[in-house]
Amino acid sequence: xxRYVFRRLLTAIPTLFVIVTMAFFLIRVxxxxxxxxxxxxxxxxxxxxxxxxxxxxxxxxxxxHYLGNLLRGNFGPSYNMPDFxxxxxxxxxxxISVQLGASALLLALLIGSMLGTVAALNxxxxxxxxxxxxxxxxxxxxxxxIAPVIQLLFGLTxxxxxxxxxxxxxxxxxxGPVLTLALPQIAIVARLMRGSMIESLRSHHIRTARALGxxxxxxxxxxxxxxxxxxxxxFTGPAAAALLTGSVIVETIFSIPxxxxxxxDAALNRDYTLVMGTVVVIALFTIVFNLIVDxxxxxxxxxxxxx
Amino acid sequence: MAASETILSVKDLRVxxxxxxxxxxxxxxxxxxxxxxxTVAVVGESGSGKSQTMMAAMxxxxxxxxxxxxxxxxxxxxxxxxxxxxxxxxxxxISMIFQEPMTSLDPLYSIGxxxxxPIRRHRGLNxxxxxxxxxxxxxxxxxxxxxxxxxxxxxxxxxxxRQRVMIAMALANDPDILIAxxxxxxxxxxxxxxILMLLAELQRKLGMAIVFITHDLGIVRRFADRxxxxxxxxxxxEGEAEAIFANPQHAYTKMLLAAEPTGTKAPxxxxxxxxxxxxNVEVTFKIGGGFLAGEPLLLHAVDRISIRLKRNQTIGIVGESGSGKSxxxxxxxxxxxxxxxxxxxxxxxxxADRQAMRPLRRELQLxxxxxxxxxxxxxxxxxxxTEGLLVHEPALSGKQRDQRAVEALREVGLDPNARNxxxxxFxxxxRQRIAIARAMILKPxxxxxxxxxxxxxxxxxxxxxxxLRKLQADxxxxxxxxxxxxxxxxxxxxxxxxxxxxxxxxxGPTEAxxxxxxxxxxxxxxxxxxxxxxxxxxx
Numbered sequence: 001x002x003r004y005v006f007r008r009l010l011t012a013i014p015t016l017f018v019i020v021t022m023a024f025f026l027i028r029v030x031x032x033x034x035x036x037x038x039x040x041x042x043x044x045x046x047x048x049x050x051x052x053x054x055x056x057x058x059x060x061x062x063x064x065h066y067l068g069n070l071l072r073g074n075f076g077p078s079y080n081m082p083d084f085x086x087x088x089x090x091x092x093x094x095x096i097s098v099q100l101g102a103s104a105l106l107l108a109l110l111i112g113s114m115l116g117t118v119a120a121l122n123x124x125x126x127x128x129x130x131x132x133x134x135x136x137x138x139x140x141x142x143x144x145x146i147a148p149v150i151q152l153l154f155g156l157t158x159x160x161x162x163x164x165x166x167x168x169x170x171x172x173x174x175x176g177p178v179l180t181l182a183l184p185q186i187a188i189v190a191r192l193m194r195g196s197m198i199e200s201l202r203s204h205h206i207r208t209a210r211a212l213g214x215x216x217x218x219x220x221x222x223x224x225x226x227x228x229x230x231x232x233x234x235f236t237g238p239a240a241a242a243l244l245t246g247s248v249i250v251e252t253i254f255s256i257p258x259x260x261x262x263x264x265d266a267a268l269n270r271d272y273t274l275v276m277g278t279v280v281v282i283a284l285f286t287i288v289f290n291l292i293v294d295x296x297x298x299x300x301x302x303x304x305x306x307x
Numbered sequence: 308m309a310a311s312e313t314i315l316s317v318k319d320l321r322v323x324x325x326x327x328x329x330x331x332x333x334x335x336x337x338x339x340x341x342x343x344x345x346t347v348a349v350v351g352e353s354g355s356g357k358s359q360t361m362m363a364a365m366x367x368x369x370x371x372x373x374x375x376x377x378x379x380x381x382x383x384x385x386x387x388x389x390x391x392x393x394x395x396x397x398x399x400x401i402s403m404i405f406q407e408p409m410t411s412l413d414p415l416y417s418i419g420x421x422x423x424x425p426i427r428r429h430r431g432l433n434x435x436x437x438x439x440x441x442x443x444x445x446x447x448x449x450x451x452x453x454x455x456x457x458x459x460x461x462x463x464x465x466x467x468x469r470q471r472v473m474i475a476m477a478l479a480n481d482p483d484i485l486i487a488x489x490x491x492x493x494x495x496x497x498x499x500x501x502i503l504m505l506l507a508e509l510q511r512k513l514g515m516a517i518v519f520i521t522h523d524l525g526i527v528r529r530f531a532d533r534x535x536x537x538x539x540x541x542x543x544x545e546g547e548a549e550a551i552f553a554n555p556q557h558a559y560t561k562m563l564l565a566a567e568p569t570g571t572k573a574p575x576x577x578x579x580x581x582x583x584x585x586x587n588v589e590v591t592f593k594i595g596g597g598f599l600a601g602e603p604l605l606l607h608a609v610d611r612i613s614i615r616l617k618r619n620q621t622i623g624i625v626g627e628s629g630s631g632k633s634x635x636x637x638x639x640x641x642x643x644x645x646x647x648x649x650x651x652x653x654x655x656x657x658x659a660d661r662q663a664m665r666p667l668r669r670e671l672q673l674x675x676x677x678x679x680x681x682x683x684x685x686x687x688x689x690x691x692x693t694e695g696l697l698v699h700e701p702a703l704s705g706k707q708r709d710q711r712a713v714e715a716l717r718e719v720g721l722d723p724n725a726r727n728x729x730x731x732x733f734x735x736x737x738r739q740r741i742a743i744a745r746a747m748i749l750k751p752x753x754x755x756x757x758x759x760x761x762x763x764x765x766x767x768x769x770x771x772x773x774x775l776r777k778l779q780a781d782x783x784x785x786x787x788x789x790x791x792x793x794x795x796x797x798x799x800x801x802x803x804x805x806x807x808x809x810x811x812x813x814x815g816p817t818e819a820x821x822x823x824x825x826x827x828x829x830x831x832x833x834x835x836x837x838x839x840x841x842x843x844x845x846x
Contacts, residue, residue: 123370204410207367211405212425212476213398216390226415302460303414 004306023279034079076273086277097246097258108185116193138187147253164255200228237293241286311342320376335540348519348531352764356540399429402477406489408470412461419457444475467498488520495627500835566765568798579617587611587647608634610809621786623800631809636755669699672746676758678738682730689726692745715748736767755787
């Protein structure tokens with residue numbers, strides 16, 4: 001198993017390299033540059049700025065420089081927020097996005113699995129239809145609708161939650177964004193869980209467990225649930241990578257200083273270093289979470305062996 | 308044995324399933340009783356309701372099923388017990404083993420864990436005591452090295468061993484009745500015999516009654532005291548096993564008894580030309596290996612086998628699962644890369660590529676075991692069977708192809724109108740006829756039949772065997788008949804090759820192999836398959 005993890009981490013290096021290379025050249029293929037939008041910038045000043053950041057060097061040299069810096073853990077300065085390095089921006093924003101994302105993910109896994117299990121146990125009965133209806137609604141209503149509705153009801157009408165802001169991480173400030181992030185995920189997990197639980201409940205070893213007179217609790221939780229959890233485990237990898245790296249919509253609507261906004265802002269402003277930093281962070285999260293998922297698989301299912 | 312009392316009595320049991328097409332009645336008011344310590348067989352073909360009867364008794368019906376009538380176990384109706392009361396009977400007084408040893412154990416828990424659970428639940432022992440009991444049970448069912456096996460997971464054990472574990476779990480709480488639902492059907496013949504002997508031994512030791520649900524009359528003959536014959540959800544005949552075998556009353560029972568394949572195949576004349584020949588055919592699979600994962604493991608699925616198939620000959624290739632018999636068949640058809648020499652007539656096809664093989668394919672046809680999976684569900688039967696003509700006789704007009712489809716369907720005994728319908732509308736036996744028609748329409752010389760009758764009921768099997776015989780006689784076909792079913796092979800083949808672990812263990816004319824097997828392995832196979840000594844000991 002250790003050997004497998006080691007091998008996977010080794011193969012992550014070329015993967016990252018390819019991603020970094022593609023992102024580096026793609027963002028530079030896009031027309032314009034980091035200093036194009038500022039009005040009234042005289043050509044001399046612009047040239048000066050570009051020279052200062054090494055943007056007037058030939059492209060291959062910029063690439064070599066960037067790779068060299070990246071290997072030393074240096075993501076470079078942000079072009080649009082010149083007082084900060086990319087590393088500083090992430091150090092500030094990432095913990096916030098990770099907190100919100102992780103809470104939303106946990107909530108989604110817990111509630112989603114429970115709803116899915118309830119639905120599976122009551123297949124084609126009222127409980128099942130209720131869960132399916134809620135899940136369908138949850139996965140079709142977009143976040144940019146859910147978020148303002150939460151603000152309107154809980155913030156304005158009932159005055160239970162603040163309308164937005166981070167409030168230095170006060171619990172009450174997190175409720176809205178976490179709910180908004182979690183609702184669609186709850187819907188997805190519930191549907192996944194329902195399907196795999198129904199399949200699991202139909203399997204032969206569940207029939208064996210029933211024939212042996214085991215209690216419902218043991219049949220459902222010990223035998224059926226553990227088998228049904230595998231699709232949820234697979235789902236959690238990419239979902240975690242996506243949730244933990246922040247959401248543009250949620251962070252914008254709730255005025256949360258996370259990293260979700262960076263990707264869009266940086267891309268629009270051609271803030272090359274910030275774009276690259278975001279790409280590397282998302283890629284790392286994706287690789288690491290997929291690895292965790294594969295290791296979890298082997299933990300849950302003894303048939304899965306890596307060597 | 309003490310005067311036996313009736314411990315289980317099923318009265319006017321009906322089982323209904325709600326389906327999209329309305330209610331389907333699977334069991335239509337049957338009466339069955341079981342006395343203590345006796346062995347009762349419930350016999351029938353697929354769809355007879357024999358399994359659903361016992362599933363209903365154990366409240367294990369699928370969620371759309373419902374049972375009415377009564378199932379009395381020692382004075383209590385199991386159908387009306389509360390779930391917690393029922394769970395004091397299930398697994399304790401009445402337990403059950405199933406047809407699917409590969410999937411009936413939970414893959415995620417160790418054998419020990421799964422054995423200990425019902426012991427603790429029903430007897431309230433602590434973990435250490437239950438563990439001791441579990442070890443005792445594994446010894447009882449002859450699992451070697453039980454200490455180590457407690458920690459094993461189901462996937463680390465063979466089908467036979469898993470079935471032994473299932474039996475151990477079922478017997479954990481010393482039940483009154485063991486219901487065995489086709490417990491050996493999915494196993495190889497030699498393993499089948501071992502499991503049956505184990506059940507007989509355990510019955511002698513522990514004295515429980517056994518209810519055997521089976522389609523296999525051989526098992527019934529060797530095992531049962533009394534027999535119920537079921538068809539279409541009804542019991543058509545019941546009685547003492549010996550009486551039923553000696554003097555069956557109902558037409559259906561007579562038909563079942565007559566359905567054992569019979570007859571023999573005469574060998575082709577000595578000067579018949581060799582159509583397909585393999586010399587030192589070898590197929591090797593690589594397992595594992597790759598980046599940082601070390602050397603791959605080499606598996607010799609077919610290990611230097613030579614075979615000569617003459618015109619109008621049937622060679623039976625016999626062996627248990629994993630023996631390489633199917634792989635050999637595919638290698639000879641050049642569907643798998645292999646080493647060695649393969650000749651079709653006077654052409655060497657050992658190194659022919661796909662392109663070169665294509666025109667030769669019409670002479671070499673293949674019929675698979677699975678009549679459900681081998682026909683495309685989205686094509687009409689006519690499209691399925693004429694597809695090969697598009698490749699091999701592209702000059703034919705649509706009308707001519709249709710005419711050929713009509714002829715092929717008539718030849719395999721199906722109504723030609725079948726060509727406008729879809730495969731799912733046909734039964735297993737009819738689908739196998741369609742698969743045979745698909746091969747025959749190309750007028751092949753050699754047909755590889757890979758377990759063509761194994762998925763079918765005995766009575767249908769017999770019809771397919773007769774069809775294959777007739778086609779062979781009409782067209783001087785050569786068959787390579789791959790099967791684990793010795794009774795069918797004996798009726799079909801004039802020459803037999805016995806395979807084990809990729810090698811030929813023994814070969815020779817059919818009657819010689821059956822009457823005087825030389826290799827120890829062949830002898831075991833024969834004993835397991837055709838010996839009729841009774842090992843029933845309960846009477």
